Amino acid sequence: MDTRPPKSTRIIPCDECPLCRNDSFRNFEGNELSYISGFKRGELVAEGGSTIYVEGSNSPHLYTVISGWGFRYKTLEDGRRQILNYVLPGDFLGLQGSLLTEMMHSVEALSDILLCVFERDxxxxxxxxxxxxxxxxxxxxxxxxxMLDEHLLSVGRRSALERASYLLAFIYERAKLVGLFRKSAVITPLTQQHVADTLGLSLVHTNKTLRKLQSRGVIAWKDAGFVIKDIDALMKIAGWEGLPEGKRRFI
Incomplete structure (x- = not known):
């Protein structure tokens, strides 16, 4: 695990923030944008594979994800990992540590992540x-x-095939809304190990399950990513109706 701290980077004016220009997010009203501009302390870059928060730590900073993505997770003493959810642009990190003194989960960057920094105090x-x-x-x-309610339902009651379909459809829908897809719907750098650690399945069982989805023509996978070929079919297999409509909020 890479525990190097995120690197400081340039200052992006709040009125030039990519999230403000994304139609998926709500518009600020009145003096909210100017207030956030004063509340903000700059940006940090977390390289892919680095740790943003460590479970049990007490960080002075809160973050909004501007670009890139990662995941939240917890580990057992023997190193077994459960991925709880995925972090995408617009997500707010560190609130749990602000209210409960210390973080009860860790956050790792999947890709390089640009973070907007706020002071917790x-x-x-x-x-x-x-x-x-x-x-x-x-x-x-x-x-x-x-989202965690839906994930718990999936791990507890969906079959392995339904779980995998739900997870990939869920990530696809979230990523599409925030503009992570450019030319094609490739979820990268997600690996089969990430999928296994999210679904609570062994890597062997996960591989067999993903092969079934690939044989149906709804996904294809590469070395470190998944191509979504039929999102409607994935959602039907999962028995999932998709994300709720409406503008997303962020700070």
């Missing part, structure tokens, strides 16, 4: 001075809980 000021932005943070926490 100023979070309460934001709630007092900008209740609308405070609601956005509450919305983000509720949305994360909603």
């Amino acid at each position: 100023r979070l309460f000021d934001l709630f007092k001075e900008q209740p609308g932005l405070g609601f956005d943070i509450t919305w983000l926490g509720a949305r994360e809980e909603q």
Whole structure:
């Protein structure tokens, strides 16, 4: 595990933030953007494979993901890993550590990630001075809980084939909304090990399950990624209706 800290990088004016130019996210109102500009402390780059938060740590920073993606996870003492959810642009990181003193999970970068940095000890000021932005943070926490509910249902009650279909459809839908796909719907650098650690299956069982999906023509996989060939078929196999409609909130 790479535990090198993220690297400092340039300052991006808030009115030039890629998230503000993405139609999937809601528009700021009144003086919210100028407030966020003062609340923000810059950007950091976390290289793919590096650790952004370590379970049990107490970081002074909160982050919004501007670009790239990663995952949240927990580990047992013997090193076995459970991936809890995936981190994509617009996601807010570190709230758990702000409210519970220390992080109860770790966060790792899958690709290079550009992070917008905020100071944790100023979070309460934001709630007092900008209740609308405070609601956005509450919305983000509720949305994360909603996704974890669906993931728990999937691990607990869906078959292996349904679980894999749900996971790939879920990541595809989220990535498409935030513009991670450019020329084709390739989920990369996701590996079969990541899938196994998310689904709670052995790597052998995961490989067999993914081969079944590939034989049906709904996915194809490369060395470190998956090509989604038929999203409707994936959703049908999973028995999943997709993400709720509406603009996403972020800070």
